[in-house]
Amino acid sequence: MEYMLFICSDPAAPEYVAAEDNIVEWVAEMEARGVSRHGDRLRPVEDATTVTVRAGEVVVSDGPFAETKEWIAGYDIIACADLDEAIEVASKHPMARFGKIEIRPVWPLGV
């Protein structure tokens, strides 16, 4: 099954410590296991642009679609046997400690 990990900031999480960031090892392990499909960081919400089309008009606005204290800082698409493996993969990600990670199963559109 494919899952998307939303790597999120969390104001209530312990402060980020660069020395405890194991992202390089995490990427290496998940690639070696064949879990990682694709993933990266995202630029901060200041660089977000939201687009809507209403009555045929394209409306472009600055900023994210929802103003929240938590924001998505990165994403990973992973392939796992089941949710337990996805939980294990997410729990090893450094941002599970410095932020939080939401796991969402991919829902194939089948087109």
Add this chain to the structure above:
Amino acid sequence: MTPGLTDARTAVEAASAEETARITATLIRVTGDWSLAEDCVQDAFARALVDWPEHGIPRNPGAWLTTVARNRAIDRMRSAASEKRAVRELAIIAQLEGMEEGGSSDPAAEDDRLRLIYTCCHPALPLDARVALTLRTVAGLTTGEIARAFLVSEATMSKRLVRARAKIRDAGIPYRVPPPELRAERTSGVLAVLYLMFNEGYSATGGESLIREPLAREAIRLNRLLVSLLAGSPHEPEAVGLLALMLFHHARRSSRTDSAGDLVTLEEQDRDLWDQAEIAEAAALLAAAEQVGISRRSRPGSYRVQAAIAACHMTARTPGSTDFARVAWLYDSLAQIAPSPVVELNRAVAVAMSQGPEAGLALIDRLDRSRSLEGYYLLPAAKADLLRRLGRKLEARDEYQRARELAPSEAERRYLGKRLAETAPAITYEGEE
């Protein structure tokens, strides 16, 4: 000879308690479809209610029910098999046809039941759904029965169950006994669900208790099943500890409230009403769990310690003969396993009982100042009791008042109101408010 209608009904009920989990669990494993499995098992019991009074109770009810449920599943899968998915469905049908009819002693069936329990209690499901799903699929209660026990409409409960099954399927929650590295954590998750289920039934008061009491009985029954399935595993002693804890509580269910439905404290309960058979069973279970724990060198977990605390209270003939020094010591070890301000509060009360109210009051005051239990009515209630015993009536009154404002239920407010009236100075008392 055909049995009477009542005999057949009793046999169906007994078979339901014995066989539901096993048959459902196996059908889920083979078909991967939770609702199909639950429906087919329910159909099988409905058929039994019609068939058994007429043709007699089968020699092996479990095998009879398994066959009927399995055939029903085959029929349903055949009629639902679309062109596109036929291959997969045909493979499942073939597997259903080869399914062992088995009996409760079938080791594969035991694995299936454990799979079912662990999956129902998966931490990715909301807690209320874990309880509901366990009652539905493992205990075999109907959606209507569960809805009544949780005081919600059948539609609401049905939605909760549908959501839970959908999440198991769509989020890829595995149907299995967790691997060794997850088993300790997941087993305590299962125990937590059973304890929650028990408390939902046990803590209900008044008219509600009649409707909700079955939850406590189901929790005990499921806990017994879990204990038998975990026999020999390192997690068995803690499951036994929880069973002992539940039985100790359950033994005093009829003394918890008075005829008006008001709560009666442990101290004031009529100990003649306590169920001595349940107390003896709980004590024996606890002793066995300690023995096994010692031989496997596994440190007692929080349920075993809580059961040991309950044992101190439940085996004392009078409140005064309770070994409060041991209770305080046990709360101390509980605080090390599962630190919480509520445990600290209970320890303070036990210290007050063994060393005197002043020693307990000092501990409670410290807890009060730390504000870690702010809004929790039992802190001022405990403080008030100690102040009253020290003869400091005015302070006691303030604390009873504070407790009453924070109390969550009418029964508790009434109880505190009574205490408040008792500490009232006779002359200035002008009624509450």
